[in-house]
Amino acid sequence: MRNELVEMFTEEKMTAVDAIIERHRDNPGELLMVLVEVQDITRYLPVELQRYIAWRMGIPASRVYGVASFYSYFSLAPRGRKVVKVCTGTACYVKRAGEIKERLKQRLGLSEGEVSADGEFSIEEVRCLGACGLAPVAVIGEETFGLINPDNVEEILEKASS
């Protein structure tokens, strides 16, 4: 099982994953923390990886899948290096966040859950970022863009690429 994962990721990353599981072994409520830290390394949690974590932790794979599929922080599919997250809170929504998302998808030639051919971008919705004063808001990679003009989404993509 581990060999397949080494092929999928790398030996180095899998060693780090093992260390995380080992470190949390005796903490109560550890599963969530393990998944958060593992995803930080692997960027997503494919089912094979979930099975491996379950096996190493001695718990049913269904429990791992239950948690991984429940929280929006976890992704079961690969993500781009830069994730475009469009805020869909109420304040952003009434300021046309839906249109912004559609246009970004159009510009990037992506639908939700897809990764661009160069592995650079993927796009998803995000829950209210609490920056409603700057609505509508989107995050690209680590950078946040506020007061987006829906008619000019190219601008933020250019800024994010530069």
Next chain:
Amino acid sequence: MISSVSRIAYCASTTCKFRKPIDVRGLLTRTLEELGYAERIGLVETECLISCHQGPSIMFLPGGKVFQVRTEENFTETLQGFFAALQHPTSPLLSEPRTKKEIPGIESVDFFAKQRLIVLRNRGHIDGESIEEYIAHDGYLGLYKALTSLTPEEVIGEVKTSGLRGRGGAGFPTGRKWEEARRYRAYPKYVICNGDEGDPGAFMDRSVMESDPHAVLEGMIICGYATGATQGYIYVRAEYPLALRMLRTAIARAREKGFLGRNILGSGFDFDVHIYPGAGAFVCGESSALMVSVEGKRGMPRTKPPRSTEAGLWGRPTCLNNVETFANIPQIILHGGNWFRAIGTEDSTGTKVFSLTGAVKNVGLVETPMGTDLRTIIFEIGGGIRGNARFKAVQLGGPAGGCLTEDHLHLPVTFDSLQEVGAIMGSGGIVVMDDSNCMVDVARFFTQFCVDESCGKCVPCRVGLRVMLGLLEKIILGRGEPEDLGELERQARHIQTTSHCGLGQAAPNPVLSTLRYFRDEYEAHIHEKRCPARVCVDLLRFEIDPDKCRKCGLCVKVCPVGAMTWQKGEYPVIHRDLCIRCKSCIRACKFKAIN
């Protein structure tokens, strides 16, 4: 010349940090050094200074005069100008941009004048990262008073006298909750601070955690003392990285100073706090779901009783309160329950922090005494509707709340006052909508939100909401039938009465309240296949109304795909085969001549 200025506070809230490209701190550091003031004038990071729409603000202390930093160019001259202006109070720099009124100090700006600050009292005055500054502003004095001169029962008594009710939205009396948690003799007990602020359009808890984290910690420690708990958790959304950082710093500082850890302030009382970053699930804002989540499982609500004060986290007595509730506690202990009780109304005492957003001129955090009416909040503090649009509706209380109309603006906002008209105060999100918003679309937005966030445990919420969403989508696509409205109402009642937790029970509220006050819009969608606000794109025909069109040609210029042609003096022509229905022309037309 600048002897009166001892420090400059600059806004570092997430909102201002987002507002690229100005790095206010770097800019101020460089410029003060250049001017040779670097050692005399300190810099302090602070939370929201003035309504966010005006951009990065800096405030001169003492005195509290506020300026906006608009550009980095020639900032040395600008700053010198500011200093000069401080000496000459009539300078135009000191006037409010909209009203042109002179600003003697921050309290006299319309936006602030009607506010009363308890939770946000340190806004703009202290550096959230500095425990010394918090202490200098009476910080940890409430804790000191509680530990040295009050018994746990007396602390609970003060909180009960104050009438404080849970600020997360449910409004459960805080004193009673603490009393219950104290009663059970099972150890260890826990205190949890709910910082999983999930309501879209609400950001007061984020702001408090970022700007005044010690107030939250102090409230939690006092709660631990009162209930007999020794361990606290703060559950913070992962979407709030700055709040996480500020809380981590605050906890480390509080441990160094002996406010956390063993034998706090020499009283023999032990208490410590850990942070738990949430992984993103709206339902985890529900208290029992949050506790299950801290245990590392799927955050699904459980059946009550037993209440969490009896068997909460790990089956132990647990006292869970919201960020804003805890931030009120130190002030209540310090000034007494009666002082707090005198503010606000009989049943809802104290103040409430609202996050005012949407179509108003001044967006930002607003703290007013309970019972302030909606008109004051929206039109006096919020400055009214932005642009030439008209007020249409106000949405309160997030996905569990409802939309109200102009007829309700006289109503005071308290925990109970809005229930009769189908809305709630909730956690304090206020989103104002103008006539460019379609209420059917807004109802669909909230229903979609609840469908996405339903944990799936019980059928009415998991399946019923999906049925409602299907009906709403049908109406929006122009395939609605007259009996759909009755069906929507029937489903809504089912979900309200049979759902397991508060989230499911409240999820139909946005649909019910829009059906109640904006039924004509639903009917226009169904009977006339028309969207009055021109939002629902499938109901738009993209036709030029010759009665309204002034043949200006603006619509043709904005069309991104060249689907419109026009000759001077003629009506524009829309070529349907090219049109991508993006609505650019509709927004551009000043005469609303495109249907």
